[in-house]
Amino acid sequence: MTPLRIRVLLVDDHRMFRAGVRALLEGEPDLEVVGETGDGEGAIRLTAELRPGVVLMDLRLAGEGGGMDGVEATRRILTTTPGAAVVVLTSYGTEADVVRAMTAGARGYVLKAGAPDELFQAVRTAAGGGVGLAPDAAARVVSRLTNPEPVLTEREVEVIRLVARGLSNRAIATSLFLTEATIKTHLVRLYRKLGADNRVGAVSEAVRRGLVELH
Amino acid sequence: MTPLRIRVLLVDDHRMFRAGVRALLEGEPDLEVVGETGDGEGAIRLTAELRPGVVLMDLRLAGEGGGMDGVEATRRILTTTPGAAVVVLTSYGTEADVVRAMTAGARGYVLKAGAPDELFQAVRTAAGGGVGLAPDAAARVVSRLTNPEPVLTEREVEVIRLVARGLSNRAIATSLFLTEATIKTHLVRLYRKLGADNRVGAVSEAVRRGLVELH
DNA sequence: CCCACCGTCAACCGTTCGGTTGAACCCAGG
DNA sequence: CCTGGGTTCAACCGAACGGTTGACGGTGGG
Structure with a gap:
């Protein structure tokens, strides 16, 4: 052989x-x-x-x-x-x-x-x-x-990535050509899906799940 | 030999x-x-x-x-x-x-x-x-x-670590047996030293410098 | 066809944050 | 001794955030 x-x-x-x-x-x-x-x-x-x-x-x-x-x-x-x-x-x-x-x-x-x-x-x-x-x-x-964990939508991932960079809601809104209200809506859903109750916690959890890379 | x-x-x-x-x-x-x-x-x-x-x-x-x-x-x-x-x-x-x-x-x-x-x-x-x-x-x-970059004091590192966990200023204060005012003072100095202008940016920079580990 | 989901936005509320000024204490080093 | 840095706190302000409710259009699957 x-x-x-x-x-x-x-x-x-x-x-x-x-x-x-x-x-x-x-x-x-x-x-x-x-x-x-x-x-x-x-x-x-x-x-x-x-x-x-x-x-x-x-x-x-x-x-x-x-x-x-x-x-x-x-x-x-x-x-x-x-x-x-x-x-x-x-x-x-x-x-x-x-x-x-x-x-x-x-x-x-x-x-x-x-x-x-x-x-x-x-x-x-x-x-x-x-x-x-x-x-x-x-x-x-x-x-x-x-046990499927809640999956983030594309838009939500996009938002959380900008949050991770330290952008304010207003800055994210203009960056994505949206209103601040929309960003807040996305954030509330992100908090629920990620089990956080503020933006820092959400970013931390997103990083842990490999959804976001810092810097 | x-x-x-x-x-x-x-x-x-x-x-x-x-x-x-x-x-x-x-x-x-x-x-x-x-x-x-x-x-x-x-x-x-x-x-x-x-x-x-x-x-x-x-x-x-x-x-x-x-x-x-x-x-x-x-x-x-x-x-x-x-x-x-x-x-x-x-x-x-x-x-x-x-x-x-x-x-x-x-x-x-x-x-x-x-x-x-x-x-x-x-x-x-x-x-x-x-x-x-x-x-x-x-x-x-x-x-x-x-080109020595500004070094964080022990207290500041302690604070930024708690910030990274998603804690609010009030929560950090009670956690460290301090007042919210003190935490805010530390944060202002942290922003200056880390070149950030909000807590998420400060955490991001601290992680980049290896001062804080997420999760 | 209709329901579910996503994405968008508005108005409103209380809370928290970002920032400044000023001040007090302690301690180590010049 | 006293200057400087670290740490602590107070009071104040405007801005941003966290959260809710409600609404509208589009899209895709049952």
Whole structure:
């Protein structure tokens, strides 16, 4: 039998982490790292060029120029290279993160806090056409399906993001070409959905859920 | 000559990252990983037991039980094992982070975004009794010394942390056994020091500077 | 077709916030 | 000794926020 190894592309903005994972994967006889990059653009390009069996993707890509995150990169990879298998490998696994990544078309989700074996298994599963979720991530997906937390509408997310930047209601209104009254209505609904009773608490909760990034 | 290798202890809450760095360090003939742990307590204990030449320490330790961060762990390690050489290896390198770590007694600061060689060199330097700063971190220390940004007092940090939790001025006042007037005075100074003009902006800036952690 | 939901806005209310001025106390350092 | 910084508080003001009620149009699913 031919020793066909699974060809892996690493996408992570931490060079040190890439080097570590590379060394880790090289220890597995059936895995092979064929490339690595630190930003979304590189990921899209290298996936098209190298046609890796699996793309290992971090969600937070601190790309200086632009700021595409891992979910966006995953989406674009799947449009330019439809057959690609993307496995998310990231630090935090909030429900919002997992759901966003999986709906974007990821074929796996592994936490950096997990054991190396979880990563190996997820890579092999994804390369075989399956979907591999680490236990932690899987639990969150299940809990999300059984106990759906209120989802913010697009407009509400837009508003809470501006609130997070410290804008006043009036400033948000002019920024979105609306009235202050409308902003207040959105805020009241945001407070209810986020379980807060003022704007700071709402921002804090939104950040915790991964809906907003500060700065 | 005896091939005495530098004995390294890994401290990072991401098991996957530990495995990766271990594989990376094992590739260097003069380096040797003698232990690893994911929380501060383990770091203190293992440093005392194993007496490693260098402790590689992440700043963010998501310890479920307790919540000691890397700086606190570093401080405690240096009290229980005075001779220890701690090198910080972390994701973010804000000025506040670098300064806090170095004043806690760290002998090096390396960013995960950096090249593996930076890590190797910092470890060797620290083991030799020196202080190794990666270029990025060093630049921030210098910029901090040349252009000192306003430092918040203890009380101010205390206040901004409660603000970040969504507490009202009145709630903060009762929480700290003060009057609302005092809280407002602190806030006005906080706005000036943080370059904000309302509480949300102040929290956002405080988070950016690493002074406050959300949730 | 109609209901539900989203998004928009108005008017009104009490509360809180943002900001200023002024003042008092303590403590460490020159 | 006394100057400066940190901390505490008071009184005051206008502006912004938090919340409610009610309303209207659009859109999509049952």
